[in-house]
Amino acid sequence: MDKRSIPKFHPSFYGPRYWPTWLVLGFFYLLSILPMSIGLGFGRLIGDLFYYVARSRRHITEVNIANCFPQLSADEQRQLVRKIMHSTGKAVVETAVGLWGPRYQIQKRHTITGLEHIEAARATGQGVLLIGCHFTTLDLVGRILSLHLDFDVLYRKDPNPLLAYKIAKARGDFAGEAIVRADTRRLISNLRQGNVVWYAPDQDYGAKYSVFAPFFGVQAATIVGTSRIVTMGKAIVIPLEHYRDENNHYQVVIGAPLQDYPTGDDVADATRINQVFEKAIAKHPDQYLWVHRRFKTRPPGEPSLYAKKKS
Numbered sequence: 001m002d003k004r005s006i007p008k009f010h011p012s013f014y015g016p017r018y019w020p021t022w023l024v025l026g027f028f029y030l031l032s033i034l035p036m037s038i039g040l041g042f043g044r045l046i047g048d049l050f051y052y053v054a055r056s057r058r059h060i061t062e063v064n065i066a067n068c069f070p071q072l073s074a075d076e077q078r079q080l081v082r083k084i085m086h087s088t089g090k091a092v093v094e095t096a097v098g099l100w101g102p103r104y105q106i107q108k109r110h111t112i113t114g115l116e117h118i119e120a121a122r123a124t125g126q127g128v129l130l131i132g133c134h135f136t137t138l139d140l141v142g143r144i145l146s147l148h149l150d151f152d153v154l155y156r157k158d159p160n161p162l163l164a165y166k167i168a169k170a171r172g173d174f175a176g177e178a179i180v181r182a183d184t185r186r187l188i189s190n191l192r193q194g195n196v197v198w199y200a201p202d203q204d205y206g207a208k209y210s211v212f213a214p215f216f217g218v219q220a221a222t223i224v225g226t227s228r229i230v231t232m233g234k235a236i237v238i239p240l241e242h243y244r245d246e247n248n249h250y251q252v253v254i255g256a257p258l259q260d261y262p263t264g265d266d267v268a269d270a271t272r273i274n275q276v277f278e279k280a281i282a283k284h285p286d287q288y289l290w291v292h293r294r295f296k297t298r299p300p301g302e303p304s305l306y307a308k309k310k311s
Contacts, residue, residue, distance in 0.1 A: 007157060007165040021162045031093050032101035036109065039093040040248055047089025051082060057291040058085065063305050064290045068216035083286035090244070091136035098139035099170035103147075106250070110144045114254030118149065118196060121236040121257060127191030129230055130254075132240035133202035133277040134289040139171075141242040141252055142198070146174035151196040154181050184229070191233030198240070201226045202277050204296045212299050213270035216278055221297035222270035227262030237261055241280035243287050 012018070031039055051058060061084050065077050072080065097105050121128045130151065135141075142153060153175040158164040172178040176195065179186050190197055201223050204210075210221035230237055239255040258276070262269045281288045295305050 007161060007168045009165055010161065013162045013165070018162045021160055025163075025166060028096040029100055031096035032099070032105070034093070036093075036097070036105055036248060039097065040090050043090035043093040044086045045089065046092050047086035050089055051085040054291075057088075060293050060306055061085070061290045064294055067218050067295065067305065069285070070217075080286060084288075084290050087136045087244075087287045088289075088291055091139075094137055094140040094244075098141070098143040099167065101143075106140065106144050107147070109248070110141075110250040110252060112144070112148055112252040112254070114256075115148060117238055117254050117256055121238060122194060122196070124236070125194055127194050127233055127235040128196040129191065129226075129233065129235045129237050130196055130198045130240050131226065131237060131273065131276065132198065132200050132242070133280065134200055134292065135242055135280075135284075135287050136289060137242050137244055137250060137287060138200070141250060142171065143174055144242075144250060144252060145198075149196060150176045151198055152177040152179055152187075152190050153198045154179050154187065154200075156181050184225075188229060188233045191229070191235040197235075199226070199229070201273060202294075203292060204294055207297050210297065211266045211270050213267055213274050215274045215294065216281075218295055219299055219302075220274065220295055222274055224266045224270060226273055227264075227266065227269040230262055239276050239280070241283070243284040 031042070034042070058081065061081050062077070065072070065080055065084075069077065069080065118128055118130075132138075145151065153171055155168065155171060155178055157180060158167060168178050175198075177186075177190065179190070179197070187197060187199075204221045205223055207221055209225060210223050212219045213222040214220070215222070226237075229235070237258040239258065240253070241255070242250065242252045244250055255276075258272070261272060293306060298304060
């Protein structure tokens with residue numbers, strides 16, 4: 001399968017092999033039409049289940065928090081891990097609403113600021129690389145952003161072809177274009193055409209495409225592609241952050257363009273992007289995707305931070 005191609009529907013999706021996937025999709029659809037207050041309450045229960053059942057993900061979260069927030073006491077770290085699991089459970093509902101929910105679910109449940117920064121950038125004729133990180137509210141906020149702005153979105157294909165097709169189609173319905181992450185040529189072309197592209201370069205993709213730069217004081221493999229995409233796409237870089245407040249209202253904040261970026265120094269540029277993300281995450285650390293092995297790749301000679309998976 002071409003990693004750069006957009007997933008397409010295939011008649012085999014109706015076969016028995018995919019019946020469990022259809023059941024999962026039906027479950028997501030039901031979640032998407034629940035009133036948000038009920039849905040998010042259910043999501044919190046899913047988070048409690050994750051805490052006790054998804055032990056490997058809880059371990060990853062505990063390691064990440066211990067390393068990134070050493071100033072917290074052991075009890076404070078445990079409380080934060082529990083809140084992270086709650087946010088991860090709520091993300092199941094938020095993703096369902098973002099991809100398949102009715103528009104009224106989000107129309108009056110959000111506030112967005114900073115659109116003038118994108119308008120000013122586009123007035124120059126340049127494309128905009130909208131950089132954000134993997135908050136648990138990502139898919140829902142993508143839907144919210146589409147109410148105010150035309151933009152393209154990058155994504156990684158799910159290994160399940162039916163799920164990959166349904167997710168790509170849902171995102172394509174509200175985003176300008178769903179670009180497969182591997183299709184760098186398309187990404188750069190769209191930026192050169194003056195498009196806005198949402199890009200989240202905060203995960204560990206291995207040492208081959210990365211340099212080590214500090215992330216909350218820990219050396220993290222950070223991809224160098226961001227600065228190169230900006231250079232080749234002749235784009236302006238604008239940060240994006242988003243979170244759910246205590247009233248289950250969604251705040252979307254578009255920042256001012258980054259100045260003097262990129263510099264040509266891969267480590268300095270990677271550090272700059274990590275600092276942008278640190279500032280956003282610190283406001284609501286429980287809503288970041290800490291279940292991801294952010295520190296999977298270690299500098300030469302350093303041992304893994306995470307326990308080995310049991311065979």
